[in-house]
Every structure is written in structure tokens, then in C-alpha cells.
Amino acid sequence: xxxxxxxxxxxxxxxxxxxxxxxxxxxxxxxxxxxxxxxxxxxxxxxxxxxxxxxxxxxxxxxxxxxxxxxxxxxxxxxxxxxxxxxxxxxxxxxxxxxxxxxxxxxxxxxxxxxxxxxxxxxxxxxxxxxxxxxxxxxxxxxxxxxxxxxxxxxxxxxxxxxxxxxxxxxxxxxxxxxxxxxxxxxxxxxxxxxxxxxxxxxxxxxxxxxxxxxxxxxxxxxxxxxxxxxxxxxxxxxxxxxxxxxxxxxxxxxxxxxxxxxxxxxxxxx
Numbered sequence: 001x002x003x004x005x006x007x008x009x010x011x012x013x014x015x016x017x018x019x020x021x022x023x024x025x026x027x028x029x030x031x032x033x034x035x036x037x038x039x040x041x042x043x044x045x046x047x048x049x050x051x052x053x054x055x056x057x058x059x060x061x062x063x064x065x066x067x068x069x070x071x072x073x074x075x076x077x078x079x080x081x082x083x084x085x086x087x088x089x090x091x092x093x094x095x096x097x098x099x100x101x102x103x104x105x106x107x108x109x110x111x112x113x114x115x116x117x118x119x120x121x122x123x124x125x126x127x128x129x130x131x132x133x134x135x136x137x138x139x140x141x142x143x144x145x146x147x148x149x150x151x152x153x154x155x156x157x158x159x160x161x162x163x164x165x166x167x168x169x170x171x172x173x174x175x176x177x178x179x180x181x182x183x184x185x186x187x188x189x190x191x192x193x194x195x196x197x198x199x200x201x202x203x204x205x206x207x208x209x210x211x212x213x214x215x216x217x218x219x220x221x222x223x224x225x226x227x228x229x230x231x232x233x234x235x236x237x238x239x240x241x242x243x244x245x246x247x248x249x250x251x252x253x254x255x256x257x258x259x260x261x262x263x264x265x266x267x268x269x270x271x
Contacts (some may be wrong), residue, residue: 005187007157023121037078037086039072042099045106046177054166054174056106057271061212065110072107075100079138090156092182097152098164099179103170104135104144109268119168122265130167157231159224159242160189162217163196170265171215172199194246203243204262205253212257 038268044069047210049061061068080087080096087093107130109115119129130145144167152161166175173196180188197203202215218239220226228239239259 023051034184035086036088036092037074037083037096039071039095039099039181041074042103042179045071045103046175046179050175051178051271052177053166054167054172054176055271056109056175057270058109058268059270062114067074068106069216072103075103075138076136077139079140081140081200082138089182091185094152094158094161095180095182095185097156098146100137101144101147101152102166102175104137104147105166108133108135108144109168114270115268116270118266118268125266139164143159149159153221153224155219157224157228158189159221159228160193162221162224163192164189166269168269170267170269171262172269173202173217174270175269190246197243197246198248198251202262203253205257206249207254210254210257212224212243212253213260213262214239214243216261218259221260253271 010120045061049057053058078086079100079226080093087096105119109119110130111133112119122128131143133143134141135147137151144180148165152165163173164180166172173192176188176192196215202217204213205211206213222239225239225242226237229241234241238254238255240257244255247253
């Protein structure tokens with residue numbers, strides 16, 4: 001073969017390879033679609049606008065919403081339902097939904113003003129905020145109540161989520177300064193529920209009066225805690241049984257103590 005023929009043959013191969021590369025569908029070449037959904041933007045927001053108590057500087061955030069808007073935009077575009085490749089594990093899915101709920105609460109608070117008194121205000125407590133305020137998750141229109149009840153509670157059956165979801169109120173679990181992440185989710189949820197049940201704000205014990213005063217969260221979602229205990233083999237569970245799983249050793253509550261509930265402080269968790 002002559003040098004000219006060799007060169008022509010090589011040129012044909014180069015053209016063929018180039019055409020082959022160009023013909024690959026764009027979706028396969030988009031590396032961002034192959035990576036797990038990132039919560040870096042949400043962590044940045046929490047670091048900047050949430051203090052160690054879990055209170056939020058909504059006024060400052062309202063002046064610089066770009067990062068929040070970017071994160072919420074991705075929540076609105078992608079979810080485990082329409083983009084399962086971004087959420088390869090159950091932990092990835094649950095971390096997404098917890099962060100999505102908390103971020104969408106931020107967005108809804110800012111859309112109201114930002115709120116200065118309570119998101120529960122109105123004729124029917126919380127109806128406007130949790131039901132009538134539309135949110136988009138992975139292209140689907142829903143609301144915060146459905147996201148919590150129909151997705152996070154019903155699909156994952158993990159009562160620890162009640163120490164992770166934050167409804168922008170003083171009596172809510174403390175909002176952490178970091179997003180929930182796939183690789184550390186179990187540890188983060190354990191930390192959250194242990195902090196919640198060992199805090200006198202949410203669990204008060206009157207040992208002399210043989211009484212336990214619990215956050216209303218345990219009243220509203222009693223079914224979740226009891227069903228979990230039954231699933232663990234407890235044939236006759238009560239709320240105290242679940243709480244004692246996460247109480248500091250030596251501070252467990254007598255399961256026969258009378259249970260009352262602490263009135264929920266629905267004031268905005270604003271700095």
C-alpha cells in the first residue's frame with residue numbers, strides 16, 4: 001500500500017470514529033445525569049442562615065435567594081420517581097425527600113413575606129401553608145402535607161424522620177446546619193432522634209408525679225411509633241417504649257408513667 005493510500009485509509013477511520021462519537025445520544029454523554037443528586041447547595045444554605053439552635057435568618061436569606069432557588073429548581077426537576085438513576089439506594093431517596101421537604105418549607109416561608117409570626121396562622125391551623133401552598137417535586141405538583149404523609153411516612157416507615165423534618169416552628173426538631181446525606185443518613189437520623197427525645201423541650205419527666213410530658217409530635221404521629229415497635233417484636237407497645245430506645249442510658253422512663261402532651265409552640269423559628 002502506498003503512503004498516500006495509507007493516509008486516505010487512516011483519514012476514513014478518523015472520520016468514522018468522529019461520526020460514531022457524534023451519534024451517541026446526548027443523555028449518555030451528560031455525566032451530570034450519572035452522578036447522585038447533590039445536596040451541596042442545601043448544606044451551604046444551612047451553614048449560612050441557620051444558627052446552632054436551629055433558628056433561621058429568613059430576612060437575610062430573602063435578600064439572597066439564588067442558591068435556594070437553584071436547589072429548589074433541581075428538586076422540582078428531578079426526583080427518585082422520574083430520575084431513579086440519581087438515587088441508587090433507599091438512603092439516597094430518603095435523604096432527598098427529607099432535604100426537599102425542609103427546603104420547600106424555606107421557599108414557602110419566603111413566599112409569604114417572609115413570615116414573621118407563624119406558618120400555622122389562618123382559620124384552620126396550617127391549612128394554607130401545608131395544604132394550599134403548591135410545591136413541585138420531580139415534575140409532580142403536590143403539597144407539603146402530601147409529601148410528608150404519602151411519601152416520606154408511608155413509603156419509608158421510619159419514625160426517626162419526625163426528628164428530621166422541620167415545619168418552621170419553635171417546637172419543631174432542631175434544624176441541623178448540614179444536609180442529610182446518603183452515606184451518613186442512618187447516623188444522622190439516629191443523632192436527630194436521640195437529641196429530640198433527650199431534650200427537655202420535647203420530653204419532660206416528672207418522676208415524682210410518675211408522668212411523662214411529650215412533644216405533640218408523638219400524639220400526631222403515634223401510629224408511626226407504635227407500628228415500628230410492633231415490627232420490632234413488641235407485642236404491647238406504647239410511646240414510652242419507642243422513646244426509651246433512644247434515651248441516654250440511665251435516663252429511661254418507666255413505661256407505666258402517665259403520658260401528657262406539651263402544647264406545640266407554633267411561632268416561626270426565626271432568628
